[in-house]
Amino acid sequence: MSLTLRDFSRHGELNAPAQASRAVAPRDGRPTIVVGLGTCGIAAGGQEVYDALVAELKKRGLDADLVSVGCIGMCEQEVLVDVVLKGAPRVTYARVTPDMVARIIDEHVGRGKPIQEWVAGTITDEFDPYRDVPFYQKQKRIVLRNCGIIDPERIEEYIERDGYRGLAKVLSTMKPAEVIDEVKKSGLRGRGGAGFLTGQKWEFAAKAVGDKKYMICNADEGDPGAFMDRSVLEGDPHAVIEGMIIGAYAVGADEGYIYCRAEYPLAIKRLNLAIAQATERGLLGRNILGSGFNFELHVKEGAGAFVCGEETALMASIEGERGMPRPRPPFPANRGLWASPSNINNVETWANVPQIILNGSGWYAAIGTEKSKGTKVFALTGRIKNTGLAEVPMGITLREIIYDVGGGIKDDKEFKAVQIGGPSGGCIPAKLMDTPVDYESLAATGAIVGSGGLVVVDETTCMVDFNKFFLNFTQSESCGKCTPCREGTKRMYEIVTRITEGQGTMEDLDKLEELAQMVKETSLCGLGQTAPNPVLTTLRYFRDEYIAHIVDKRCPAHVCKALIKFRIDPDKCKACLICKRSCAQQAISGDKKVVHVIDQAKCTQCGTCEQVCPFGAVIRE
Numbered sequence: 001m002s003l004t005l006r007d008f009s010r011h012g013e014l015n016a017p018a019q020a021s022r023a024v025a026p027r028d029g030r031p032t033i034v035v036g037l038g039t040c041g042i043a044a045g046g047q048e049v050y051d052a053l054v055a056e057l058k059k060r061g062l063d064a065d066l067v068s069v070g071c072i073g074m075c076e077q078e079v080l081v082d083v084v085l086k087g088a089p090r091v092t093y094a095r096v097t098p099d100m101v102a103r104i105i106d107e108h109v110g111r112g113k114p115i116q117e118w119v120a121g122t123i124t125d126e127f128d129p130y131r132d133v134p135f136y137q138k139q140k141r142i143v144l145r146n147c148g149i150i151d152p153e154r155i156e157e158y159i160e161r162d163g164y165r166g167l168a169k170v171l172s173t174m175k176p177a178e179v180i181d182e183v184k185k186s187g188l189r190g191r192g193g194a195g196f197l198t199g200q201k202w203e204f205a206a207k208a209v210g211d212k213k214y215m216i217c218n219a220d221e222g223d224p225g226a227f228m229d230r231s232v233l234e235g236d237p238h239a240v241i242e243g244m245i246i247g248a249y250a251v252g253a254d255e256g257y258i259y260c261r262a263e264y265p266l267a268i269k270r271l272n273l274a275i276a277q278a279t280e281r282g283l284l285g286r287n288i289l290g291s292g293f294n295f296e297l298h299v300k301e302g303a304g305a306f307v308c309g310e311e312t313a314l315m316a317s318i319e320g321e322r323g324m325p326r327p328r329p330p331f332p333a334n335r336g337l338w339a340s341p342s343n344i345n346n347v348e349t350w351a352n353v354p355q356i357i358l359n360g361s362g363w364y365a366a367i368g369t370e371k372s373k374g375t376k377v378f379a380l381t382g383r384i385k386n387t388g389l390a391e392v393p394m395g396i397t398l399r400e401i402i403y404d405v406g407g408g409i410k411d412d413k414e415f416k417a418v419q420i421g422g423p424s425g426g427c428i429p430a431k432l433m434d435t436p437v438d439y440e441s442l443a444a445t446g447a448i449v450g451s452g453g454l455v456v457v458d459e460t461t462c463m464v465d466f467n468k469f470f471l472n473f474t475q476s477e478s479c480g481k482c483t484p485c486r487e488g489t490k491r492m493y494e495i496v497t498r499i500t501e502g503q504g505t506m507e508d509l510d511k512l513e514e515l516a517q518m519v520k521e522t523s524l525c526g527l528g529q530t531a532p533n534p535v536l537t538t539l540r541y542f543r544d545e546y547i548a549h550i551v552d553k554r555c556p557a558h559v560c561k562a563l564i565k566f567r568i569d570p571d572k573c574k575a576c577l578i579c580k581r582s583c584a585q586q587a588i589s590g591d592k593k594v595v596h597v598i599d600q601a602k603c604t605q606c607g608t609c610e611q612v613c614p615f616g617a618v619i620r621e
Contacts, residue, residue, distance in 0.1 A: 002282030004290040008168035031064040031109050033057075034082035034090075036148060038071030038234045039227075039266055040388075044078035045097065052098035053081075056105045064109060070235020072148020074135060075388035077120050080148075083108045092130075094120035135386050138404050140367065142375050143351045144391045147235030152270050155277040158238040164283055166354035167242050170249055171291040174357075179250040180206060183353065185361035187373030192218055192309075192346030193424060193450045193526070195372075195439045198353075201343060204333035205251040208341035215248045215256035215295075216337065216344040218314060222261065222306035223422025224473060225381040226453035229347035231389050232377075233260065233267035236351065237274035241297065243350035245288065246357060248295045251343055255296045259314050262301040271299050306423075306477035310525045311344045313479065324479045325525035346451065348377055368394030372438035376449065382418075382456040383410045392437070399433040402456060413458040417541070421450025423470045423477075424530035426537035427463065446537040448530070462559035463542040464549055467534050468496045474531040485528030488519035492535055501562040504550040513539055558620045561605045565621050568609075570595045572617035579609040579618060 035041070035050045050068065057064055074080060077094035083104065084090045091114045093104060100118065107113045121133040130136040150157035158164070170179055184199030205213060217240060221229040233240065244256050260268055275297055278284040286294045300318050307313050308323040315337045317323035336342025352374060356364045365373050372394040378401065380387055385407035392401060398418060402408065409415050417429050420437075426447030428435065435441050442449055457466060475489035495512050498504045516532035516539075523529045539546065548554050555563040568579070568588075573595045580588040580596055587603040590596030598609070610618040 002280075002290075003164075004282070005168050005172045008165055008289075009172075028065070029086055031062070031086075032067060032082075032084040033064055033109065034067045034069055034084065036071060036078055036080040037068040038148075038231060039264075040071050040075040040231075041078045041080065042266070044095075046079045048098050049079045049081065049096050049101065052101040053105070056101050060105065060110070062105070062109065067151050068153075069150060070147045070152050071231045071389060072235075073139075073144060073231075073389040073391075074120065074133075074386070076386050077388075080120065082123070083114070085109075085112055088112070090123040092120045092122065093118045135388070135390070135405060135407070138396065138400055139391050140375050140393050141391050142355050142364075142367075143232060143239070143348050143377050144235075144389065145355070146239065147231060147389075150236070152235050152237055153273055155238060155274065155281065158236070162358060163238050163354075164242055166357035167245055167283070168289060170246050170357055171289055171293060176206065176250045176252065179246060179357070182361045183250070183356060186356045186364040187361075187368075187371075188349065188352055188356060188364065189372065189439065190345055191348035191352075191376065191451065193421065193448060195449060198345060198349055201333065201345070202247060202251050204331070205253075205341050205343040208334045210341040212255070212338075212340045213251055213253035214337045214340055214342040215244050215251065215253045216311075216314070216318075216342055217244055217256070217258040217350055218309065218311065218344055218346045219258055219260035219264070219267070220302050220309045220314060221264075221347075221451065222304070222309050222477075223424070223451055223453040224470075225379060225419075225455045226422055226451055227379045228377045228389065228452045230264050230267050232347050232351055233264065234270055237267075237271050238278065239351040239354060240271075240347055241274055241278055241284070243353035244297065245284065245295050246353050247343065247345070247350070249293055251341075253343070254294050255298075257298050257300050257318055257337070259300045259302055259308070259318060261304050261308075263304055268299060268301060275299070305479070306473075307479045307525070307527050310527055313525065314344065315342065322479075324481045325527075327524065348452070369436065369438045371440055376437065376452060378452045378454045380406050380454055380456070382454075383413065383458040383461070384408070384456040385410055394438050395436050397434050397436055398428065401437065401454070402433070406456065409456065409458050413460065416457050416459050416461055417463065417466075418457070419455040419466070419470070419534065420453070421448040421530075421533070422453040423474045424448065424526065424533060425450045425453070426533040427466070427541065428537070429541040431541075446533065446540055448533070460557055460559070462500075462555050462557040463538045463545050464496060464500055464555075465557075465559050467538045468493065468500055470534040471496055471531070474527065478527065478531075482522075482524040482528060484519050484522040485524065485531065488515055488523070489528070489531050491515055492519070492532070496535075499546060499549045500555075500560040502549065502553045502560075504546075506547075506550055508550070509539065509543070509546055564605055565600055566598055566603060566605065566607070566609060567619050567621060568596050568598055569617050569619050572615050574615050574617070576615075579613050582608050582612045584608070 037046045079096045081093045081096045121130040188198040189195040312326040313323040332342045377391045471493040475493045478485045480486045516535040520532045587599045
């Protein structure tokens with residue numbers, strides 16, 4: 001059934017603020033059971049839990065509404081299952097397994113008694129969920145407002161939560177230039193990494209001369225430890241689609257592409273379904289909502305090349321060419337996809353647009369800092385207790401994200417550093433933990449906001465080895481088109497590898513820094529220009545660790561294999577033979593009641609003896 005502008009006006013004035021939805025209550029009065037089936041939920045066993053729920057409900061003959069949703073952010077707690085009963089809060093159970101299902105059905109669904117020892121939190125207001133859970137208390141959900149709340153495969157639920165009202169407002173009351181002005185006044189900056197003003201970028205495309213214009217969504221999320229875009233596409237694909245239609249109207253585009261990597265099959269499935277649903281209801285395609293505006297949208301699957309996250313390489317890939325960056329100028333706004341004016345924003349940027357239009361630029365500009373408005377979504381990974389997805393106001397400090405939202409460091413170890421912005425970002429040490437998370441403050445540390453990957457490391461991490469990991473990634477992902485990136489990243493990786501193997505010299509540090517600056521200043525695209533950031537920041541803040549590897553032939557974190565050795569503490573050794581039997585190299589001598597000794601000439605530093613010793617007698621040095 002096609003919708004028209006009149007259908008949206010029936011819900012109230014188009015510029016009215018969003019209201020709480022009926023989704024917090026059970027549908028049709030029946031009990032509602034909600035299962036988190038984003039990629040993280042499925043990986044944790046969500047489908048098995050869902051199947052167990054189907055079987056138990058059928059076995060008991062209970063009439064309940066079983067719903068699947070995307071990720072709500074608490075990935076560490078998956079599988080998440082919500083139970084919603086009439087007149088009661090929406091209760092969330094954490095780490096649910098199939099053998100817990102029968103009790104949840106019996107006690108909560110059947111008798112209305114939540115099982116308190118399994119409860120992770122409750123939702124009374126879905127626009128501001130889980131205020132009783134510390135993980136959410138400093139978050140502000142704009143981009144993630146629907147993720148984990150609605151069924152992403154039902155367009156009706158998106159519309160129920162004010163979906164496509166922003167589009168209806170634009171098509172019925174605003175001129176294209178007014179839309180651009182509203183986005184400019186909001187202060188929204190691109191969330192893909194560069195942080196360029198979105199409204200200004202749109203204005204360039206709108207003013208470009210061309211009969212054909214394209215709108216593009218960059219969903220080629222390739223950073224290690226990043227899953228922000230994937231989660232939004234899996235949990236709320238219509239928000240991205242609505243944002244793109246609004247942007248297309250503003251710049252005069254009639255066709256668009258969502259470039260999503262093929263490693264995200266669930267996101268692609270839900271995107272294609274959402275596009276079909278929106279088209280069927282007159283929200284996409286020709287004569288959108290009866291307004292006379294036309295916009296077609298396609299999904300292009302990428303092959304997983306990190307360099308295709310760079311906008312000109314991405315466009316080359318859409319065109320069927322090898323994904324390699326092109327010199328700029330000309331910029332995409334003037335000569336982009338198939339030589340036509342084009343505008344590219346990433347998933348998170350697009351998902352912000354409908355809410356800015358619906359609630360007003362002033363509402364959005366009031367969030368964040370003077371130069372960094374709104375919120376930012378971060379993927380929290382590494383040595384942090386609450387791994388998952390968090391959306392926080394710009395200007396919040398790293399300390400607040402890591403300890404208040406992230407719950408602190410696993411096993412209560414000492415926080416050492418955080419890599420922000422992925423391989424293109426920088427490594428920020430513990431002494432700068434009170435740095436505000438905004439574009440200018442992070443740039444001053446040598447890092448960048450980036451797309452939102454946030455990898456936390458503790459005292460057990462070797463910063464030289466950590467840097468080597470990112471260099472290995474960037475040098476292998478370089479397209480090879482320009483010499484500085486192709487050769488420079490490889491040479492940097494070789495130098496850092498030598499240092500981790502105890503073969504480095506002090507001159508290597510000077511060479512490494514010189515190479516890093518050269519690659520940063522002369523590479524063709526953003527991949528090469530930002531690849532040295534982990535090098536430069538670890539040299540800046542952790543130079544003493546490099547020196548220890550070079551001068552003392554020692555890895556302070558006891559990570560680099562060539563620079564560590566194992567010995568057995570005679571005071572702790574129980575002569576139990578466990579380590580001796582486990583040593584594949586037969587490097588351990590000793591017998592019952594005879595203290596064991598490791599032959600360093602035979603030892604390969606595999607660490608098996610340390611892992612199997614139940615008495616902590618094997619010491620890593």
